[in-house]
Amino acid sequence: MLKSLEEYSPVELRHLIREGKYTKPTSGLAAGYTQANLVILPKDLAYDFLLFTQRNPAPCPVLEVSDAGSRKLKEFAKDIDLANDFPKYRIYRKGRLDEEVTSVESFWRDDLVSFLIGCSFSFESELIAAGIEVRNITQKVNVPMFNTNIPLKKAGKFHGNMVVSMRPIPEKQVIKAVKVTAAMPKVHGAPIQIGSPQHIGIADLQRPDYGDAVEIKQGEVPVFWPCGVTPQNVIMQIKPEFVITHAPGHMLITDVKNTSLKYE
Amino acid sequence: MLKSLEEYSPVELRHLIREGKYTKPTSGLAAGYTQANLVILPKDLAYDFLLFTQRNPAPCPVLEVSDAGSRKLKEFAKDIDLANDFPKYRIYRKGRLDEEVTSVESFWRDDLVSFLIGCSFSFESELIAAGIEVRNITQKVNVPMFNTNIPLKKAGKFHGNMVVSMRPIPEKQVIKAVKVTAAMPKVHGAPIQIGSPQHIGIADLQRPDYGDAVEIKQGEVPVFWPCGVTPQNVIMQIKPEFVITHAPGHMLITDVKNTSLKYE
Structure with missing residues (x-):
């Protein structure tokens, strides 16, 4: 008997999403595990943005920042591909929504930095x-x-x-x-x-x-x-040449429990 | 009657230091106010260093980062000159201590970013x-x-x-x-x-x-x-061309009380 989607672990869900077999919102999946927002920026904007998050941690709580060009994480998920493990992405060009896609592999560049941002879920x-x-x-x-x-x-x-x-x-x-x-x-x-x-x-x-x-x-x-x-709002205001975000509600399911986001 | 140094407010002490009238360690001054460590890096190293502090917040707790080229702060002190308000600075070249000075005004460059780092004081x-x-x-x-x-x-x-x-x-x-x-x-x-x-x-x-x-x-x-x-240790290991730090014990006296560094 097949198990229901609600019983899948975070890594099983990421595999399903990576293979293009799940492309819907992630709400209700992997109960108890942290879901994360995504902003991917070219490196030339990454310093200003990282500093912006440092100065405004309440609206912009950074969970993890990838190495430039890397599609991996070290803290929030092990078996992960940042270019495929969100069910849906948005490509913005000059601050305008250009397209929605289920993989950003073909858009990947060596200078892209991924910011995972905490979510009120x-x-x-x-x-x-x-x-x-x-x-x-x-x-x-x-x-x-x-x-x-x-x-x-x-x-x-x-x-x-x-x-x-x-x-x-x-x-x-x-x-x-x-x-x-x-x-x-x-x-x-x-x-x-x-x-x-x-x-x-x-x-x-x-x-x-x-x-x-x-x-x-x-x-x-x-x-x-x-x-x-x-x-996202603040980024779009400067109409950057190229930005990738997750599509609203289509988040990354991480390996980290919500309870571990409390004060240590 | 002159008041004793222990009675000076943070801004009065910064003025005294700025004018070159106090060049000694800051321990015991402005009781209850936060004192801060300093690292000044050229902008081309600032992104990697800011990311390093984001990934290692316990040993590298950033209190505030200046705008590139600016000698001002916005959060931890109002009337401030980062190039003169530490009683003593160290100039490092290629990771080697080059000189100790009481002002870094003559070394200032438009690409310098100042990191104020929390201190166990x-x-x-x-x-x-x-x-x-x-x-x-x-x-x-x-x-x-x-x-x-x-x-x-x-x-x-x-x-x-x-x-x-x-x-x-x-x-x-x-x-x-x-x-x-x-x-x-x-x-x-x-x-x-x-x-x-x-x-x-x-x-x-x-x-x-x-x-x-x-x-x-x-x-x-x-x-x-x-x-x-x-x-500081981690920075010196890569022997950067040019770095300024405070001299040990010669800290910035900020306007922020220690008690306000607790969880909000």
Whole structure:
């Protein structure tokens, strides 16, 4: 009898994806294991971007940076091919989405540096484990994300404002939600704002700039976390010649458990 | 009546140092404020070094990186001149110490990037505040430091083994010492080894590779922390054309309190 996809280990899933047999979003797969965002840049932009992530770790938590030209990782996955192990990639040219592909092998160059960036999937599973409902998961939609007026620290070519994700949390559970996520700085850490969207330049919670709106019930407070869309946003603003990213929701499944992203 | 040096604020001390009126070690000055190590590299080495610090944050905790060519900082000090505000600098050429100077203004170049690196001075004051004696402070000597066999993660040109500092801690206080320092990852964080120097390649605790030997009393355990000598060591191994560092003990006095280096 065939085992169901949910029972596959991270490395088994990466093999399946590498062989082109799975090309869909990775949400719900390999429960408990960290999934990662991807940005691949030519080396001539890599220093400014690495410095940008160093100066803005909350929205841009770097899990691992590859060696230039390498399709391997050392920390987050052993048996891995960065050019094939994401179910779907996006190719951007001059800041414009050019195509979506399931392999970037034919685009690979010796000067490409891959940045793996932490994703709020990891802290959402910890919130649920702590007994806190995550509305976008309950409603089976993408988390609502908003542009803000919170300026980021500039680094070389890169600058811009923070993008945040919003989750409505019952007032009595807000402190617990802060504590759970504050302990996971490699996946955005603590919230940046609680309860006052207008203070960070958000006018209407039902009209997110990215993702889907979610219901906010009586007695719930909107809580805002730094969001991994920020680095992609900042990169696209300078319209670089060539960038590869993962397609939204089509993440890398790593060998590292979410729980190991907590403070050591 | 003149006030004593111990009463000067960080910015007052930086002014004094900038004007060449104080050129001695900074230990004991501006109590409670973070002091920082310095490495200044030409931009062509800065990417590999920044990546090295990203991969090895415990021995190389970066507090702030300047913009290329800039003598200013944005986070750790406002009124600052990186070329004059350390009491003493070292100029290295091809990995060899060339001279010690009190200003590097005449050496400044547009391609120089300054890395401020966290220093164990910050966690020592927290250990003392927690009621733990720091032997090298009691004995008024430099902390003993040792080369180890602990390999670091390679990044481009940079590779090598970790250097550690050692402090003897009474057995009953070891756990407290771990907790206090673990909460300060920007200044090396938790120990890397407790009680077994031979497991990390240290043969004789009375013969440190850098600094001074200290007494280890009956009932005390040698505890080893990642040490900020590591990055300088790793840089000098590749014999770069030109590097500036602070002279040992002659640190930058920043505007940031040690307590704010704890987990946010």
